[in-house]
Amino acid sequence: MTTAASPSLFAPSGNIAQLKESxxxxxxxxxxxxxxxxxxxxxxxxxEPDFDTPAFIRDAAKEALDKGATRYTANEGILPLREQIARHANARKSPDLADVMPNEIVVGAGTKQALFNACFCLFGAGDDVLIPTPAWTSYFEMVSLSRANPISVMGLPANNLLTDADTLMRAATRATKGLMLNSPCNPTAAVYDAGRFREILELAHERGWWVISDEIYRRLSYDFPAASALELAPSRDRLVVVDGVAKSYAMTGWRIGWVIAPREVAKAIASLQSHTTSNAATVSQHAALAALARDDLxxxxxxxxxxxxxxxxxxxxxxxxxxxxxxxxxxxxxxxxxxxxxxxxxxxxxxxxxxxxxxxxxxxxxxxxxxxxxxxxxxxxxxxxxxxxxxxxxxxxxxxxxxxxxxx
Ligand SMILES: Cc1ncc(COP(=O)(O)O)c(C=O)c1O
Missing domain, CATH: 3.90.1150.10 (Aspartate Aminotransferase, domain 1)
Known part of the structure; x- marks a missing residue:
């Protein structure tokens, strides 16, 4: 006996009506x-890197489990991990910027969650967010889920499809609230040289735009070292740097990423996260801690x-x-x-x-x-x-x- 398929009872909510699958x-x-x-x-x-997570990181995770790393942690992540993230950030940041403190860091379930949290807390209805394009597919969806308008700004063919300050200035409107940056870039693999990156950060600073700099590929650069916004930005007042362990440490499945943001933004993100996922997986935080603490390995x-x-x-x-x-x-x-x-x-x-x-x-x-x-x-x-x-x-x-x- 066959039964007729019943009509779907599901009508997507307005929140996800426009959502496209990744x-x-x-x-x-x-x-x-x-x-x-x-x-x-x-x-x-x-x-996704096709390498295994380095053995010393896997060993650290096993040891942490044996020592009882199986319970909730602080919502924003364990302090030793945030201290290591701050140490790495301070080692590369411009001396003109204030030191990054652990209470300006929130660890989440991957860079993806960190980016989503940042977009959701910073942008809202009526805000335009500039997305230099080609861009990672999720930026458009994250900005839209925040009810802001993703504004695609096409990159320059003569500049490896990267954008520049003039192009962004022309694309901006009075509603522009933020800018998503990603160098090295997924999907193009292009990397901003320090000069162009600095000009963009200076423009954003002058205009009062929030910059979310996704630096997940920063360590993977072959012709010259890829710069971090922390090295070049004139101020950290409206700068959110997002990074994680997935790509450089071959740790995609561990799901650890973080935001480095001004204190009030970090607090808002932690508050949002406390109602969604709470802390990132405890054992993964210990694995990331080993990755960041053991530079020698x-x-x-x-x-x-x-x-x-x-x-x-x-x-x-x-x-x-x-x-x-x-x-x-x-x-x-x-x-x-x-x-x-x-x-x-x-x-x-x-x-x-x-x-x-x-x-x-x-x-x-x-x-x-x-x-x-x-x-x-x-x-x-x-x-x-x-x-x-x-x-x-x-x-x-x-x-x-x-x-x-x-x-x-
Ligand atoms: C540009 C970019 N940002 C963020 C991510 C997400 O990284 P994670 O695995 O840490 O969530 C990816 C993953 O493909 C990516 O390409």
């Missing part, structure tokens, strides 16, 4: 499903991972230089290639999504279409995978691009 997570889920069916998928869709581990990412990046650049190939944003940091596939495929969501669909179905390589990042002509490929997968995946991309554009 395109990067959806792409990764589709690749995983195809893999589970036995298809030989090369997964270059995810933004962490720095060589990070250097080794960065060296691997650079080998892959350089191998990709060599492949792209070997015959006709699509144009890419120069990948100075993070672990992505942002590839212009305009003219190589067409579809309702732009060339990038159409190209990604063909690449997955016919060539078994998972990537993400650029429309998720506000750049529909592009395709994002992750280089956080073994070298042979990265190079084979890129070879197939180049071959499909050549076939699609007729460039032999």
């Amino acid at each position: 395109a990067t997570i959806a792409a990764s889920a589709r690749a995983k499903a195809l893999k589970a069916q036995g298809k030989p998928i090369i997964d270059l869709g995810v933004g 962490a720095e060589p581990a990070i250097d080794a991972m960065v060296a691997q990412f650079k080998v892959r990046r350089d191998a990709c650049l060599a492949l792209l230089a070997d015959g006709p190939a699509p144009e890419v944003v120069h990948p100075a940091g993070a672990f992505y290639l942002f590839i212009n596939v305009k003219g190589a495929a067409t579809g309702p969501n732009g060339a990038g999504s159409a190209f990604a669909a063909r690449l997955l179905d016919e060539h078994h390589v998972a990537c993400v279409g650029g429309d998720a990042f506000g750049a529909p002509d592009y395709l994002r490929m992750s280089t956080a995978a073994p070298l042979k997968d990265v190079t084979e995946g890129l070879r197939r991309i180049i071959a499909l691009w050549r076939a699609g554009t007729g460039r032999a």
Whole structure:
């Protein structure tokens, strides 16, 4: 006997009526499903280091569990972890800025939660928030969930799709309340040079905009060290720096991120978090504490991972230089290639999504279409995978691009 499907009782609330699923997570889920069916998928869709968390961090977590790190902690995170975060921040910050104090830090369940908390506490109805685009897909949703307006500001082709102070000034209105920055950038892998970054921070300071600087990829920079806003900003009065352990320490699953914000903002964020998730997982906080406290062990581990990412990046650049190939944003940091596939495929969501669909179905390589990042002509490929997968995946991309554009 079959029963007719009953009509859905669910009507999404106004809070999420416009919400779109994370395109990067959806792409990764589709690749995983195809893999589970036995298809030989090369997964270059995810933004996740393919390395194990360094052993000393895993050992510290086991030891913490054995010592009873199984209960709630302070909502804003354990003090020793916030002290270590402050130590790292103070080591790089400009001497002109006031020292970061532990009570200006709130630890949350990943950089994602930290960013959401910051947007939700700073922005609201009627506020415009400038988002230099291409940008990580979640910024648009986080700003919208805060009932503010995400204003996409397209980056400059001559500047690796990064923005600059003049462009932001032209995009701003009287309703502009904030600016999201992300260097090195997901999805483009571009990195701001210190001069341009400083000009943007100075403009924001003059205009009284809140800056949320997402520095999750700061350690992954190959041509020159990526600057932190803490090194360049004229003031910390309206500066919120967001960071975490996921990418540099290969700790994505531990879910630890944090905000460094003026005291009143940190208090508001802690208050919001006290009603949503409370403290980030206790054992993960102890793991992050070990990561940040043991520079002697962490720095060589990070250097080794960065060296691997650079080998892959350089191998990709060599492949792209070997015959006709699509144009890419120069990948100075993070672990992505942002590839212009305009003219190589067409579809309702732009060339990038159409190209990604063909690449997955016919060539078994998972990537993400650029429309998720506000750049529909592009395709994002992750280089956080073994070298042979990265190079084979890129070879197939180049071959499909050549076939699609007729460039032999
Ligand atoms: C730009 C950017 N910010 C934040 C995050 C989220 O990091 P976490 O895993 O710490 O939540 C990501 C993850 O992909 C990212 O690419």
